[in-house]
Amino acid sequence: xxxxxxxxxxxxxxxxxxxxxxxxxxxxxxxxxxxxxxxxxxxxxxxxxxxxxxxxxxxxxxxxxxxxxxxxxxxxxxxxxxxxxxxxxxxxxxxxxxxxxxxxxxxxxxxxxxxxxxxxxxxxxxxxxxxxxxxxxxxxxxxxxxxxxxxxxxxxxxxxxxxxxxxxxxxxx
Numbered sequence: 148x149x150x151x152x153x154x155x156x157x158x159x160x161x162x163x164x165x166x167x168x169x170x171x172x173x174x175x176x177x178x179x180x181x182x183x184x185x186x187x188x189x190x191x192x193x194x195x196x197x198x199x200x201x202x203x204x205x206x207x208x209x210x211x212x213x214x215x216x217x218x219x220x221x222x223x224x225x226x227x228x229x230x231x232x233x234x235x236x237x238x239x240x241x242x243x244x245x246x247x248x249x250x251x252x253x254x255x256x257x258x259x260x261x262x263x264x265x266x267x268x269x270x271x272x273x274x275x276x277x278x279x280x281x282x283x284x285x286x287x288x289x290x291x292x293x294x295x296x297x298x299x300x301x302x303x304x305x306x307x308x309x310x311x312x313x314x315x316x317x318x319x320x
Contacts, residue, residue: 152204155214156195158187160222165194167202170211176202187219224265230306234266235296237313238273270303272296274312282317 151170156163159182167176178198183189199206223229236243244264253259274296276288300308 150204150208151210152202152208153211153214154195154198154209156191156216158182158191158215158217158219160184160218163187163190163194165191165198167198167204182219184219187217229265231304232266232270233300233303233305233308234271235300235308235310235312236271236273237277237311238275240313241271241273242268244268244271266309270305272299276312278312278314278318280314280317282314284318284320288312 150172153168153170155166155168157165161182162179163182165178165180168174176198178194178201180190180194180197234241234244244266245268247261247264274288274292275286276292277284277286279285
């Protein structure tokens with residue numbers, strides 16, 4: 148019986164962790180290397196290369212999809228180091244980032260000052276679509292509305308786009 152090797156990588160703000168698991172025996176090999184913010188893939192290659200060499204495993208022996216996680220995006224948001232990002236969301240929910248009443252530190256402070264939203268309202272675009280809570284698509288987005296939003300994103304010269312449609316996580320299609 149051949150080994151059942153699985154690989155996981157977590158790129159953090161300081162370190163990149165790489166884990167190799169032999170599923171049938173439960174054997175685990177780990178490596179940690181400094182994250183390379185200017186080129187995160189460099190740290191991944193370094194860590195994976197060292198790990199495979201130490202374990203004596205060839206890349207072709209990895210039998211399952213690689214699991215990947217990262218906090219780079221979260222860190223960039225917190226530090227305000229994102230590029231020009233746009234948001235595409237369900238029609239009627241374009242102000243969600245501006246409402247910000249998920250959590251207030253002092254709920255009775257009417258003068259509370261919130262941080263600026265990670266994506267400004269002028270870079271938020273709405274699409275007329277609706278997926279209900281159970282996952283059924285009540286109203287799919289039209290090709291025309293998607294074309295219009297795409298043109299708006301290009302005109303706004305965004306560098307990245309978050310697409311967040313209401314209840315879309317429930318429907319995998």
